[in-house]
Amino acid sequence: MASPRRSTDLLPHLVLVLGVAIFAFPIYFAVIGSTWDASTIGRGQMPLFPGPLAAENYWTVWSSGEGTRIRSTPVATLMFNSLVMALVICFGKIAISLLSAYAVVFFSFPLRMVFFWMIFVTLMLPVEVRIIPTYEVIVNLGMFDSFAGLTVPLIASATATLLFRQFFLTIPDELVEASKIDGAGPLRFFWDTVLPLSRTNIAALAVILFIYGWNQYLWPLLITKSRSMETIVIGITKMIGTGEVQNDWNLIMATTIFAMLPPVLVVVFMQRWFVKGLVDTEK
């Protein structure tokens, strides 16, 4: 390129460092907050450097969740609930989407396109627009306040089905033919050929869906009642209440760090899959 390199090199670094700092800023103070005691923070006197109580605060929220002013569910339980919810949604979605995409692509049968459109249309019906009637269905089915209620309604996914369908259409006919000549039935072909070929897509989708499941808010808020069923995101907002000054902010911040850790680590360490998943699901 003709433009002189050196003179313009400083600007991008400045801008990007500023961006990184804005992103990291609230995390820094959350970490600091989690290392002091509640009354120091409550007086508005939190220092800008870490305090001595990190181990104590993190251990308290992890094991008992009981502070001086709030009684929360232990983070160990909250994280377990979030983990179950995220994993069931993630693998449930992938499993049923793989099956239905396989049916739509590799078979010809009456009402094929009707089923396809039924799945497609769910794109237009997010939970948020049918809150109350969906809640009623859950109650009538006896799934209220249970893991089944938390997860099953969220595993239908048009996005994942469309993604797998796209990919299956690129599998060459010759492969299917060869497989049929070898005497393989549809299930054998699915297991031996289609599934191994889909590995990359499954990994990318799994990263995105794990984050999606872990970060759910409205649905667990509606569907859980007992404190032992709460997910960690719900647990935090219950701890905050109306945001009074006199609260165990140190414990709330420790819980917040716990809540962010799994999805952030997944994004950072599985970055390649994450980026692929994000771009794929939007196409």
Place this chain on the structure above:
Amino acid sequence: MRRRVIFDDKLLPYLLLAPQIAVTIVFFFWPAAQAIHQSTLLQDPFGMRQQFVGLENFQAVLADPNYLGAIRVTAIFSISVTVLAMAPALLFAAMADRHIRGATTYKTLLIWPYAVAPAVAAVLWLFIFHPSIGVLGRALNAAGIVWNYHLDGEQALGLVIFASAWKQVSYNFLFFLAGLQSIPKSVLEAASIDGASATRRFWTVVFPLLSPTTFFLLVVNVVYAFFDTFGTIDALTKGGPGTSTVTLIYRVYVDGNANLNLGQSAAQSVILMAIVIALTAIQFRYIERKVHY
């Protein structure tokens, strides 16, 4: 689009489709139909009696000044979040696209907020902007600016917008960066041989070539601001003070859950469904999609 070679089992495809179709009917179609049905009924608060009232619920909702207020809040909120989440993302992407040292590290450090739940993002910023314990909240008050988002509706809305946009920048950054990297270098070289400065190259060559990405992100960000920010609002302000941060989604929740006004809540759901259908249609009609039917 059809394959040439297919399997010819009669029953198997239905069995394969069964789980997804069952979940779809029970948890999507049935509730959606119920919402439409309930939106035409008037129910007493105890659910004992109900009568058909046609479009009366819709009339009541659309004539309600509070609902019009929620539309106004939603419009301000969506536009602000979209602009605030997209403009910095484009700037960061343009900078990260240059061949600079540490580009990969910058990328990692700029994408992680995507993984933060909207409600958790709200909690992080609440801790910063709390008027009496937050670092910046206290600083503002000390500087003589009266800052209390518990009392000031505009400040509350501003904070919710800021927290929502903060989390979404990463997403836009990734897509802008991918868009920038797909622009052929030869085009840029031609422009610079013609003597165009970096700024001029950006606005006359790069930005127009990015427009499919920009348009796609516009729709995605509006959808995000509409639907995914429920957690942000619930954690930060619970719609308050007054109704200054009540968006359309938040109102459906409050009306159906706390106020038990089922008919009007259902009517609001139906209106929202219409909005989603419109947004999805725009997304598919005008954006280059790789889905073929």
